[in-house]
Structures are given as C-alpha cells and as structure tokens.
Amino acid sequence: MAYIEFNALSVYLGGSFSAKVFMPEMDKLQLDDAKHEKRYPVLWLLHGSGGTALDWLRTPVEQCAIDNGIFIIAPDVGHTLCTNMDYGAPYEKYMHDELQGIFRNTFPISDDIEFNWIGGVGTGAYGAAKMIIKHPDIFTRCLIFDGYLDMKKICDRALRDELTGIHHTKASLEAVFGDLNKFMGSEHDIFTLVSDAKSGKFYMTCSKDAENLEEYKVFAELLGDKVTFEIGNQKPEDYVLEETLPKAVNWICETTL
Amino acid sequence: MAYIEFNALSVYLGGSFSAKVFMPEMDKLQLDDAKHEKRYPVLWLLHGSGGTALDWLRTPVEQCAIDNGIFIIAPDVGHTLCTNMDYGAPYEKYMHDELQGIFRNTFPISDDIEFNWIGGVGTGAYGAAKMIIKHPDIFTRCLIFDGYLDMKKICDRALRDELTGIHHTKASLEAVFGDLNKFMGSEHDIFTLVSDAKSGKFYMTCSKDAENLEEYKVFAELLGDKVTFEIGNQKPEDYVLEETLPKAVNWICETTL
C-alpha cells in the first residue's frame, strides 16, 4: 500500500484543493536508482459529480499502480465538470496549467506526454474526454468508463425542468456552462470538438445495457480508429471498476510502455 | 487528542461533504454514564474562503473541546459564503436543515439551542453572523473572529473590477449572491438583517489595527447589548486564534453552561 492524501493551495481555484495519490511500492520505485532520477508514468483519474476522489479507494486503483509501476492521481473535482465555470473557478485551466506543475514538482512523475494519461467515470468520463480532446499537448491516452458524455442531453433535461440524472440542477449547470441553450457547438460540447481531435487514443467501456450506450456508440464512431470500445456482457448493476479498471490500465500500458 | 474526519453525502449539496470533529477525551465523556445518554454542547466553526476545515487544526480548537467538555464541528464550506447560492448549492439550507440532523444522529450532541453555538473567521465570520441572525431557532451564541462582515463593500469592489480581497472574483460572487447591485438590503446583507435580530448573544474580537475595524464597530453598535466586543492590543499580524479562540469559547461556556 502506498497511498497519499494531498492538500495544497491553487491560485486558479482561489483556495485549497485535495487529491489522492496512489503509487508503486518501493521495490518498484527502484531503490537502486541511486540518484532518484526516474520519472513515472501518470494516470489522472476523475470521479463523477456527487462523489469525491475517496470513491476511487473502493476500486483496485492501488493495485493498478503497483502492478504497472505507475502513479495514479485522483483530484477532487467537485461539481465543476472539469470546466472553466461561467460563474466559478476555471477548473479546466487549473487541470491544464497548475495541477500538472504542482504534481511534477512534488512527485517523480513524467512530463513526457506519452506517459500522461487521463480517465474518468460518471461525469468524469465527460471531463476526461474533454481534457484530452482540447489538450493533446499534455495527454495521449484517455479511459472512458461507464458514465456521461453527451452534456447537451443533460442540459436539455434541465431546460425542460426534468431531473438531470447527474447531481446537478439547472442553476448549477448554468454556473458551469452559462446559457444552456447555447451548449451545442460550444467549447464544452465534446461531440462537436471531437471531430478536430487529431491525436490521442481512447479506451471506452460500458455495459451492454448501459443507460448511455447509444451516445457511447455515437462518440466511438466519431473517434474512428482512435478508439478501442469494449461493451461488457454484464448487466449495468454488475458493471464494476473491479474488472474494467485493471483491463483499461493494462491497455494503456501495453500500448505505451 | 480526539479528532475525527467525517465524510458523508448531502442531499442538498448533491454530493459528498467533509467536516472535522473535535471532542473531549473519554474521561470527560463520562464513561460512568452507563447508558451513554449524555448529550454535549456543540460549537460549529466556519473557516474562511480559500481555506478548508483543516485550517482549524493549527489553532487550539482541540484543547478548547477538551477543556470545556464540548464538541466542536468544522464543516468544509468552500466558497459558498454559507449562502443559498444563486447558481449552486443551497448551503444555508444545508447548514440549517441537513447538517444538524446528520450530526445529531451520528454524535451525542445536544439539540437544545442553548447548547448550539456558531462561530467563524475570515469570511466565516460573515457566515456565522448570518446563520444566527436568520436562524435563532437553532443557535444562541455567535463568535466573530477577525474577518469580514460587510459583504456589500466586497461586492462593490467586484463591481468596480477591483480585487475583492477574499479569494472571490466578480463571477464567483454572482454565483453566490446573484446581481451584486441588489446586494444591499437583500437577505444576504447582515447589516440590514441585524436590526431584526431578537435573540442570541455575540462575542466579537479583532485587532485594534484590523483592516475591517470600522465595519466591526458599526456592526457591534447595531447589535447593542447583545454583543461583547474585545479589541485586541496586538498588531494585526499578531492577532492569532491561539489566544482569542480559547477566550471566546470560555466566554460562551461561562454564559451558558
């Protein structure tokens, strides 16, 4: 077990933030590396709205870090949807500019984009996809677990005063995205942005009866040969990160290390 | 040392929240109370914007809980200013309706309002004052440490595009309060609300050279005989909760227990 709780100040967020860090044990940390100069690959993981980075502790995330000799860093993202909020903190900038710097200074993680990967579950799937599409300068692999990609559908529900399904209200979605009527085609709409994605490889996975299977299929089609899409045979309630997280991390490591 | 980190779900916040809990050691917990039926007074403490509840660990908060045989509960309040946000979570409702219930179910704290007190530092001073003024049904004592009370002044700075001084931008203040031009006299303006305050006793303290000394004096005048106001002789940079927190908690205990 090598598990770290990290708290620090962010200038962009105007305050403190927290993250959980999972890392290999010392035997993988190559203690014969006398000058301690090795830099490790790093997977950034985003939890879903309504949760916190603590949620990852219920998954085999630590074992994945150990087995593959990588760092896994899970920041708390709150309800920001990994977005430069219209009313609120510029979370996308923070992820892009600040978080990278803070962690590269603090831990022996690689700044080679080949070894910087991102993934997410629930609304974190949307956040991870958006980050790699808009920021191919810092991420080269993306893991999309069962969750939400089509935020336009969510915004439309809010506009119709329906439950959004994602621990967000109309007001809180407006704080994030601004005018919800203008969502489609905006810088937040990954179904539009994805057509410009020139690099990066994606691994998508969900259950065959997942609520959002159709949007996953559409998104996979838009990604074309950039994506490996695994549809699980299990029922949605049996879709668990216990199985899919290790497979997904293996996929990354096999295709990059 | 009896120190607890608490994480749970809030329906109002649409997700997880955290709090730190400080409590007396077992000798004060009256282990001869065979049925474990004793209920303890509780002080709710609010940190300032830009900080977290972790900040309280740097103060003698734990010793105050031990010395006085009380619970002290410090929730993370983020940048909500303890307010039902215009775009965002209804933090005031959560503090009023939900947090009380969750903690009363989980810990042996009193639901007698005589033994429910609130306090804050920085912008938490504003939050604490607002809570007791608007909710005299749940709090009877309020501790106001060096910080901010006059949010209209802050909003005006934001409207003039000046730095707000409180880890908030114009956009983030609008997410909290809505139209900043309409702040004065609104349900968020404690300088207006205070004239209706019928009950509750206040303990205010700041340095003689505090940045906000004038607004503290005005607010104290509005409180009239409901307030005990201590102006410290130290310089602002020497104003520390090491001294003022124990004095303030003593004041509460002397006037209620």
Added chain:
Amino acid sequence: MAYIEFNALSVYLGGSFSAKVFMPEMDKLQLDDAKHEKRYPVLWLLHGSGGTALDWLRTPVEQCAIDNGIFIIAPDVGHTLCTNMDYGAPYEKYMHDELQGIFRNTFPISDDIEFNWIGGVGTGAYGAAKMIIKHPDIFTRCLIFDGYLDMKKICDRALRDELTGIHHTKASLEAVFGDLNKFMGSEHDIFTLVSDAKSGKFYMTCSKDAENLEEYKVFAELLGDKVTFEIGNQKPEDYVLEETLPKAVNWICETTL
C-alpha cells in the same frame, strides 16, 4: 458514502489510536427519529498483521454498512494479534474494556451484545475468534475470513527459525506471547480455549485450496453446531472480500436482526 477517520487517546495503549468507521447514510439513520435515540448494531473488523484499517477501504465494507443499516468499526491493531502483550500494550483488555466505551459514548451504537459482532481477516481472524471465545459477554457473532487461526503452528515455525508467514519475527512473537514453547494450552491458544466456548455463533469462510484449510476444518469441527463453514470454489488468489464480506454480513443480519 459515510466514512469516518477517528483518532483518540487510549489509557491502556498509553497513547493514540486510530480507527475507520463506516455507517449508514442519513436515510437509514432515521432522521424522523426526532430524539435521535436509535442505537445501531455494530460489527468490529480486525485487519491482518502488516496491514492497517485502511485495507478495509478496498472491500465493500461501506456498502455492507449501508445495505444493512449497521455501523462497522475497524480499529488499527498493528502487530498486537489482539493480545495482552507480554512486552507491550494490553490490546485484548483495550478491545474489551476501553474501545467499547469510547465508541459507545461517541456513536449511536448498541450495547446489546446481540448486536455486537466481530470479524477478521489474516491474523485478524485469529484475533476475532479469540475475542468472542474469551469474551462472550460482549460479542455474539464472529466472522472468520481466510487467514490464520493456529498460532501454535506459527510459533513453532519461529522456534525453528523459519519464516513465520505473518509479518512477525521470533522476537516480535515473543513480545506478544512470551515464551513461545509455552504457547500450546495457554490463554492465547484458541484451539484449547474453543472447547469452553459456550455461546456465540461463527461464520467461517476460505477457499478450497487455502493454505490453512486443514486448520480451518479442525477449528470448525471443534466449534460443532456453532459454526457455519463455507468453503469457496475459487482459487486462493481469487478469494476476495468483495464476495465473501457481503455474504458474511448478510448471514449475521439474517440470524440476528
């Protein structure tokens, strides 16, 4: 998620101790219980030597607390083997006298022994079995997961200067048990003690190829009709608490609630 990290002082241990607490969310906490008088059943869980209570976070322990409306409390037990150490802290006394009182004062847990249960994995299995056998006045159900019961076998390995297999050396075992030659038949030898066990029900589970299957069978035989023994069909490396913990907790709840 309702997850608590608890730190307090123990007189018996001569210092601080930590525990993780998992509890039902507020809807199960019966917030309509206006006087907050309900007391919840509690399962005490012991981790194995070499680990900490953090290890439980990797299991569905939280979901078990939620699904069954119970508290689960996992103290850090270090390398004490839940024993009044010959050289060191009286951990058994602490578990029996002090921990119960501290937690009953702090959380709404039942002091009815019908609703106080204990379980363990690894060397925690030994600790849990010992506690219920020697202290039927405080526990009525015991969960024994894959692990170690026959400490005499371990002590004999140490006496032969072999690896013990349990993150203990000969010296550290002597600190716990005293003279290892005198272990058999001592107050630490649960294979002797078990014949006096008059009450309590046990649920034992391990893999069909478990290293210690034989000692589990012997122990189950000694327990007679007090035990429900489930031998899993999985390979040892696939034996995981993901499956067995929820089944075991269900067994308790079905037979007591």
Added chain:
Amino acid sequence: MAYIEFNALSVYLGGSFSAKVFMPEMDKLQLDDAKHEKRYPVLWLLHGSGGTALDWLRTPVEQCAIDNGIFIIAPDVGHTLCTNMDYGAPYEKYMHDELQGIFRNTFPISDDIEFNWIGGVGTGAYGAAKMIIKHPDIFTRCLIFDGYLDMKKICDRALRDELTGIHHTKASLEAVFGDLNKFMGSEHDIFTLVSDAKSGKFYMTCSKDAENLEEYKVFAELLGDKVTFEIGNQKPEDYVLEETLPKAVNWICETTL
C-alpha cells in the same frame, strides 16, 4: 497550505507506516524550474511517546516549511523510541536505511547530508539526538525541544516500579531496550555515545523550570561547542512550540542555507 498524509509499506517494520509531510507552496517550488530538478532541504521531526505525527499539526510546522522553502517530514514512531527494539521492529534501521530511500524516491528532497536535519520533542528529543550521534552520515543538524534525553533515569524508575513519566511501562521499555539493568553505556545511552560524536550541530531549547533542565545542561556540556542552548524564560506550561519551533528552524536555515 501544502499538507500530505503518506501511507506505505516498510519491509523493516513488517507492515504499513504513516507520515505527515509539510512542504512549500508552489511559488517556492519554483515552477519556473522547467525540468523539476530542484531538491529541497528536509527536516525530519519525531513526536513523543503517547502521541502521533498528527500532534505536529498543532504547531506552526507548515508555516516553517513555507517560510524557509523546506520539506518537513514527520513519521509516526509509536512507542519505539527510535530504537532497534529488542522485541519488535528495528526502528533505527528503518529510519536510517529505508525511510530515507522511500521519501527520496517519492519527493524532491535532497540527499546531501548538509540539507538533512532531524529534531524531536518529548521522547522524540531522545530519538533525534540518538539518530544524529549514531548516524552522522545522514544528518548534520539536530533540534532538541523540551523533553527527555536521559533514558537511564527513565529505566531506573521502571526498575524501581515507579511511574516512568513517558507513556511506557517496565515491560514496554524492556521490549525496546532489553535488560534495563544494562542500559547505561549501551548503544541506547546517548550520554555515553555523545562523547564519540564528531560532527553535527545541535540546537537545544527548554524552559528555565523544565523538569529535565539538569539533564539538558549536562548533555549540553557534553556537546561542548557543537550546541546552541536556549533556556526560555517562560514557565514550563507556557513553553510552546509556537515560539520555539520557528526559532529553531531559522537557526538551522541560517547556519546551513
């Protein structure tokens, strides 16, 4: 605030250990250091018996890290007295061989002994003094705060069946040191060892009425010109790390950086 809770496995300890890490914020972390190659000085701090590394949070330890641009690492040392226990874990070896490697691999701390310092309070004062005296190959500065140095005096109390005064019993001291009659002159007796100390500089501080003032004076005399000894004018109950920790850290930084 940059505050880290660290958990990892130790081979020497046969299990998990915890530490708290305090570090400078990002502006001091030189984010213009494009290759993230800077290595920071590090102060290792040892808490007293009966406490945990959490105790340091009540001191200005974080501010000291920020003000001086250094890492401060506070491991949990339990009741080991920083000693290779006679019955138990080889804590001195762990501090010397393993902890250094683990943290140098994980954080950007210097392996230059000029920038590796150690300090302690309570029984941690004894531990810190012992580490630098016996291991001048890894530490060059030592901070000794109010506490205990003369373990022979403590052992003699235990042999006379008196209270030891340090959260240790005769049995637990024997687990640490072995035969207490043989303590004097042993490898644990720093009053003997100190005469061989060839390098390292010490900063000692205690109150003018401290319980152990006399042993501090004797130890300071033995250290000769290697020590700076500050006797505070405050009463023992007013001796607080709030004042002395920053002064002591300043002393280190002024004499080394």
